[in-house]
Amino acid sequence: MSLNPTERLLFYSDLDATLLEARTGSFEAAKPMIKKLEALGIPLILNSSRTAPEMLHLRREMNNRHPFAAEHGGAVCTPVGYFEGQKIPLDHEVKMDYLGLHYKSILHHLIELKDLHDFSFLGFDDMSIPDLTRETGLSLEVAIQAKHRLASEALVWLDRAELLDHFKATLAERGLRLVKGGRFYFVISERADKGGAVTWINFNYQAQDKSRPLKTVGIGDGPNDLDLLNQVDLPVVVAPPRGSRLAFDKPGTIFTEKSGPEGWAEGVEKALAQLGL
Numbered sequence: 001m002s003l004n005p006t007e008r009l010l011f012y013s014d015l016d017a018t019l020l021e022a023r024t025g026s027f028e029a030a031k032p033m034i035k036k037l038e039a040l041g042i043p044l045i046l047n048s049s050r051t052a053p054e055m056l057h058l059r060r061e062m063n064n065r066h067p068f069a070a071e072h073g074g075a076v077c078t079p080v081g082y083f084e085g086q087k088i089p090l091d092h093e094v095k096m097d098y099l100g101l102h103y104k105s106i107l108h109h110l111i112e113l114k115d116l117h118d119f120s121f122l123g124f125d126d127m128s129i130p131d132l133t134r135e136t137g138l139s140l141e142v143a144i145q146a147k148h149r150l151a152s153e154a155l156v157w158l159d160r161a162e163l164l165d166h167f168k169a170t171l172a173e174r175g176l177r178l179v180k181g182g183r184f185y186f187v188i189s190e191r192a193d194k195g196g197a198v199t200w201i202n203f204n205y206q207a208q209d210k211s212r213p214l215k216t217v218g219i220g221d222g223p224n225d226l227d228l229l230n231q232v233d234l235p236v237v238v239a240p241p242r243g244s245r246l247a248f249d250k251p252g253t254i255f256t257e258k259s260g261p262e263g264w265a266e267g268v269e270k271a272l273a274q275l276g277l
């Protein structure tokens with residue numbers, strides 16, 4: 001798959017265990033490739049389960065000025081003026097678009113479900129910041145950022161594991177779904193996912209310049225990246241630190257040998273080579 005000179009290339013990337021090292025969150029090994037994408041004028045669009053404040057913080061450290069999708073695609077954040085061709089300073093104000101339900105509506109459903117079915121779980125909204133750091137082991141700074149939610153609730157499941165299917169069914173009746181993340185479960189609108197965020201962001205790039213068709217690369221490692229990987233032209237699957245690789249069989253997919261940010265850099269390098277860059 002090579003890149004046609006008229007085409008505009010976009011890179012979509014997951015964060016945890018892909019661009020960020022699973023345990024430490026470091027992206028040191030990916031830095032040269034992040035710089036290379038920027039030098040080539042290729043937007044790196046982050047697409048993660050993390051909240052907007054967490055992602056704004058990471059984005060600043062990565063010197064990234066591009067749109068991004070937070071909370072599994074539930075909220076898309078675009079720097080003001082970005083698609084109008086303005087020069088975007090680092091840390092510029094972002095505008096939020098919701099692709100599913102607002103946080104408040106999700107909380108409302110969860111409170112009702114807890115009442116009706118006696119489920120036992122602890123949502124981030126139920127916990128104070130000190131509770132959250134104690135329950136989850138998150139640092140104070142991350143706990144503050146993780147509590148600032150827009151489009152999904154994160155929760156710790158305290159009930160019997162057998163009841164999860166029942167919980168999922170009651171969520172589905174209300175247009176909600178349960179996603180298993182690295183450390184928590186997330187409740188999010190059925191209408192929002194990482195693939196939908198790709199479609200939405202692509203639409204804006206395309207509207208900005210109709211003369212240049214888009215070519216998209218997507219990088220992820222886990223089951224919650226499947227809709228992202230399915231939505232792009234060139235999927236890249238990063239190897240897990242241990243255990244078996246994500247089952248994904250779209251022809252032409254690039255699989256990395258290395259994991260985490262080393263695997264991410266390897267995947268980006270292979271994708272660029274395949275595109276003739």
Ligand SMILES: [Mg+2]
Nearest residue numbers: 014016017222
């Ligand atoms: Mg991941």
